[in-house]
Amino acid sequence: MTNIPETGRTPRVQLRLVVIQVLAFSLLLTLGGRLWYLQIRESDAYAEEASGNHVQRVVQPAVRGSILDARGVPLADNETRLVVSASRTELLTMEDDGKEVLTRLAGVLGMRPEDVMDKVRLCDAETPQPCWNGSPYQPILITDEATAQQALQIRERAEDFPGIVTEPAAVRRYPGPGGAETAQVLGYLSPVTDDEVRRAQDTDSPYLRSDQVGRSGLERQYDKELRGKAGVTRYEVDNLGRVLGQGENDPAEPGSHLVTSIDSRVQRVAEYELNEAMKDARKEWDRNTNEYYKADSGAVVVMEAKTGRVVAMASNPAYDPNAWVGGISAKDYEKLTGEASNNPLLNRAIQGQSAPGSIFKVIPTTAAVNAGYSFDGPYDCSSSYSIGGRAFGNFEARAYGPISLGRALEVSCDTVFYRLAHEEWLKDGGTTPKKDANDWFYTTAHQFGLGKPTGIDLPNEVGGRVPDRQWKQEYWEANKDAWCAQGKKNGSYTERIAYENCLEGNKLRAGDSVNYSIGQGDTLVTPIQMASIYAAISNGGTLYTPTVGKAVVSADGRNVREIEPESHGRLPMTKKTRDEIDEALAGVATRGTADWRFAGWPQDEIPMHAKTSTAEVYGKQTTSWFATYTEEYTIVMTISQGGTGSGASAPAVRKIYNALYGISEDGTIDRRKALLPTPQKGLPKITPHG
Template sequence: MNQRARLSLLVVQIFIFSLLFGLMGRLFYLQVAAGPKYRDAALSIQSRDVVTPATRGLIVDSSGVPLALNRVGVAITVDRTKLDRQSDKGVAVLRSLSTLLKIEYRDIYQRTRLCGELAKGERAGCWTGSRFQPIPLTKEADPELALRIVERPDQYPGVSATPVSIRNYPGNAGANAAHLLGYIGPLTEEDLSGANGRSYFRSESIGKAGLEIQYDEYLRGSPGIKTVIVDRKEAVTSTTQNSKPVGGNHLVTSIDVRVQAAAETALADAVRRARSMGYPSDGAAAVVMDVRNGQIIALASHPTYDPNAFERGLTVAEAKNLYSEKAGVPALSRALQGLFAPASTFKAVSAVAAANAGYDLNASYDCPSQVEVGTRAFQNFESKAQGRISMKKAIAVSCDTIWYRIAFDEWLRDGGLKPKSNANDHFFSAAKGFQVGVKTGIDLPSESSGRLADREWRKSWYEQNKDFYCNYKERASKSQQTAFLVQLAYENCLDGDKIRAGDAVNFSIGQGDTVISPLKLAQMYAAIANGGTILKPTIAKAIVKTDGTVIKEFKPEKLGVIPATKETIKFLHGSLREVVISGTGAGAFNSFPIPISGKTGTAQVFGRNPNGSAKADTSWFASYGPTNKPRFAVVMMVSQGGFGASVSGVGTRKIYETLFGVEGSKVSSAKILFPSGIPPVGLPKISPATKVKGAK
């Protein structure tokens, strides 16, 4: 054998030994080094987890009355993996169930479809979970029907019946509280992905809105897990784990179910009253806040929905109705998500701005019927002239023209269309001091921040809309090309990045581009009532274990102080009381035995309704009481409801009647909710059977 042949043989031998060495190394890694990992993987293929969801904790009001609890029901579920193997994909089975359960077939079909299987506009009521978990058709089946289904597996393949815990919102004292409480629902693929930092099992339900989602980690508890080993025929051979479920903790809130019910009733009455006057009145909201600590006593929105519908299973019609503009978008919580121009309720902020600018709040000023600002005449409310009146009287009768002049003068001093680098911007600064445009921080999801239309906002707005207004005739629809809108577009293109004189005067009376939520206004008036402290609104008071142990208590949180001196706050107290004594709020609170202070507001709204009619004014009433020792701030807003005094003012009075036990013009000692003057401070004993005391 020559040298070259030997070298080739040596290379082949080395290559073969290298392969053998690599193979032995890989076998060693798989069998020894990574053995435990692959044993676990093999075991998991043979194991099945049986999950028993934990009983969800209760949500109770400040006296222990349940707002959300649990009850036992019978669920009829379908297994999509079995239905899909049917020749007709389970259509016959579902139609039979439709007849038996008396549920429309289209609703049953929709509930059993994965959301990803349907087009975007057709997903109302779809199944957000997986096809590999039981899909409930109803959780409140008649036990006899459930038994009939279970006894006929050949007729109902893939259909089961099982007892389940049903989340229930009992509506004690007539309180719906849907926007406050929220609801629970099945897990989505996003939930299961761990995107929110939590791990779940597919058969669990979690909070989807309101307090249910805000405090889900406390309320949900820990599910019981039973892990069984099965053979290839799915027969159980052994059990490796069996942990029992641990019930969730209870949430004690600051809500009083009686005040909540009164607020909801007052809203419904206010909407009916507005409609009887010819206004569309498409929605309303009310907030009751403790001015001493920021706790929310009631928070209501109208129209509302039934939170129990999500447990029953939404029909297609119910799901669409939640977001229907014709129905008033019941899913929208107007109290913390609705944004509206605050109108004359904002004059409390303007009073602070005027005082900080050096105006004497104890002096008298002219209140003409109109004021010329540039080439435009700005009218007083109903074009009435009030003569020369005190600033206190001006707030009481809601004179606008005084504020037009002050705001216009300050705009000129700050440089007008060419603002000084050191412009005082007293009105914008006062609004910032009240934290307008900033979320209140309430412990509820999806709060809107509102909008403070100052110089920074104006520049940002211009950058986003300049192209549209500068090409308005090409971009706008024909219906938008009225003489007024074309001229407005021209002005916005020319100097839309600047605060103009009209913007300044509108800002001073709560009109224009500044918008706030009813919750924000309640926070602002609570700060005025308590002497200047801005408090974070809170609903949770404590998290309590099932044995009564307190896990966590929530303390009041101070967010800042309003930019007003003691003298200015004292002036506001006197002026807001005068509104109710002899001003625009006097009619609504005529002969009311408890002194109340407040401010009416009637905000003009630009735009049209879906039917083509012009939008009506927003009705406001912001208040606090009792005047001398304030305890509660109460704010009501009725969208497209007309005048503040005759609609929201009357509605606010009804809430105060419940708070203070007022009947007509007298206080009924038997009906006073808080005899000591303040809501409960301690924590209640929690029981699903706790009854409502003093409920009508």
């Protein structure tokens, strides 16, 4: 037998083994490097991330603070209700996006399926209300009025209602004490949006996705104080979601309470009398338009004359703020925002702008005296005054002959102010003003605080308009192109006006100045502005920034931050001029345009000062204004398309004063019936229990 010698592995096999060894070594080296990177270099970051993955946060919403009137009566508070919510993210994991579940839920709650589905759809530019404008990851409120039987049915059949939660929760409530809705002053709440959450992340008051935030009124202005701080409980869980233990716990901090200067009793009277005045105005015949007055909107402000604090503020049309609680329905939303609604969400006391008419005349009176004219005059109160062939008439073509500025206020003589304004316009250079033009009438209006917001502690206040030379120029530059495109020299009235404005709409004409002198033309004011001015005349000349908030009080009542009245200047008049105007305004109530409305008023005990106004508005019926003050209070009321000041607004204003002071129609004072003969001084006591 022949032995064959062993020759060993072939070169090809040896090469393959070397390659495999190199690959294996490379893989081991890569794996080792990766393990070093994860376990050593990035160990802290991944440890923190791993820990976070095993911590679940449960949010406990903070109880929102109450809004109280000056006596401690709740205007906005909370009540416990059974709340049914839906998780949109869980519903979207279902094949039909949760439609079957929501339809089943609607049946239990006695709601229409389409209404329930509308509540969980997200708001965007193309989606009308009702819809969800909060975070899509936050539970969406379906109803806060579930009965115990409905809640039990949902809980017992949990398998039929995945993504649906029912539990007791604190829900905002607007009790409307005595029928005082105070809607536009209080405002309303709605869920926080993702954008708001992002923007507030780095602030000292971040939002949680479960938060409700104020959208208007005091709820918005004092949202940070009222909202409090939600509690967060952290649970350690395993990968299967089983709770292993409890981690850090941040307890919820309830929101602070806001004490206001509003007196709910006076608020109720103000709302009622404004509404009644509007209804009465609609029964009166307008001889100018040959129809009944429309009296489509109005506002009234009751203010402490010596502090600027608001005792009552009403705007009409009004609404029930509880409509927003739990998510607003499509029907209610249409009522509040539809074309036929006339904007009840608008607070006309601070956002309604219109020409003031004759209540404005205290400003040109002051301007005339500051320009060097004598208060005593005499000035000719003729039935009309002509400029360039155009006659500017006095109200109802009345003439009173030579009178003082004080008497001009009492009888509301327009032609006296026409003459003064025209003379000053000529002195300033007319349509080609001097470089050093005084513009007394316009400058004085700015000094009275017009043309800018008063600074009241309510959001979205507007500033009105003083149509001076600067405004004319800016307005012309903004509208010149449109006027030139529309204007025709021999066209319709509006086309001719556009043609004239195109050529010289930036010039302050004589007609502009005389119209302005009686609060007409392009002049715009708000009721709160005029209330501030008349309050300043009452208190001797100090302009206070109006306030509704009086104090912020912690939930336990221990910490109190009072909101003190602040002055932002004085009226541009001497004490002598102030006293002369004060006497003239008292004369309005006793022997002037409002004397027939104050027959029997106890003038010796409670001196009344007033000014009536019937402001003309192009294309509409006249606006009724009535501005008044006593030593303690200022009340200003306006009714759009309501007629005259003494005819429409004055009776309602007197009735508010009657309620404040306890005065009967014959002028008898009964202090026992007086709601608030002097302003509320102190603060209500708040304990941890309310």
